């Protein structure tokens with residue numbers, strides 16, 4: 001699929017030091033965009049920038065509004081105004097609901113949801129002045145169905161609501177906002193879970209109708225599409241990228257439909 005891109009595209013991706021964000025940075029850089037990597041982990045951001053042609057990087061905590069404002073000012077000076085904003089940084093508390101602390105709750109909501117409010121407010125004035133812009137919020141299937149991680153899930157559900165608000169409020173200004181809703185994607189985010197249970201990913205594969213887990217490239221492809229000319233009339237959408245996980249329940253179908261048991 002070919003997608004026409006704007007020549008002056010400046011793509012800022014939060015949490016791009018690792019996993020999906022790092023692969024998105026590489027993908028947009030390969031398309032000729034000026035890529036800006038923002039991550040709380042300076043070493044990771046620098047490493048990711050070295051793998052994305054021409055990318056620049058900033059160490060920033062996305063919950064720090066003042067620091068983000070500095071980053072957007074410096075990006076404007078060095079690369080021009082941000083035309084594509086991808087909110088991708090995340091934290092995800094593992095604790096059971098009864099043990100979850102208010103600090104963990106607040107951190108997930110700050111990083112996964114409030115940060116997107118900050119970055120959108122900082123990016124929008126330049127997008128409005130330019131008469132175009134695209135915002136992509138990386139949500140999760142956890143926003144749609146209980147799969148554990150209560151605070152993360154609530155924040156990711158809020159991110160879908162924020163996406164719709166931005167789409168409707170700024171649609172007439174040439175600005176689109178869409179969400180991507182990934183299922184399990186094999187990234188370093190899973191490393192601590194693999195350390196507890198080496199089979200966690202292989203075991204979860206059986207829930208996926210497409211029989212494989214996701215790759216960062218699956219999400220990067222969706223982000224390229226949602227920010228390109230071929231999705232020009234897609235606004236306020238939540239694009240599920242999950243190998244069919246949210247479409248139905250493989251195990252239940254196999255249990256109640258005899259012919260499916262042999263799958």
Ligand SMILES: NC(=O)c1ccc[n+]([C@@H]2O[C@H](COP(=O)([O-])OP(=O)(O)OC[C@H]3O[C@@H](n4cnc5c(N)ncnc54)[C@H](O)[C@@H]3O)[C@@H](O)[C@H]2O)c1
Nearest residue numbers: 015017018019020040061062088089090140184185187189
């Ligand atoms: N991996 C999955 O299975 C999966 C599934 C659904 C959705 N997602 C979503 O995809 C996105 C990327 O996930 P990933 O798997 O690549 O994660 P990852 O852990 O590999 O990368 C997340 C990045 O966010 C950065 N970060 C954390 N807190 C930050 C902060 N306060 N300020 C700035 N940066 C911060 C981390 O340093 C890290 O580089 C996230 O939004 C995640 O919720 C992932």
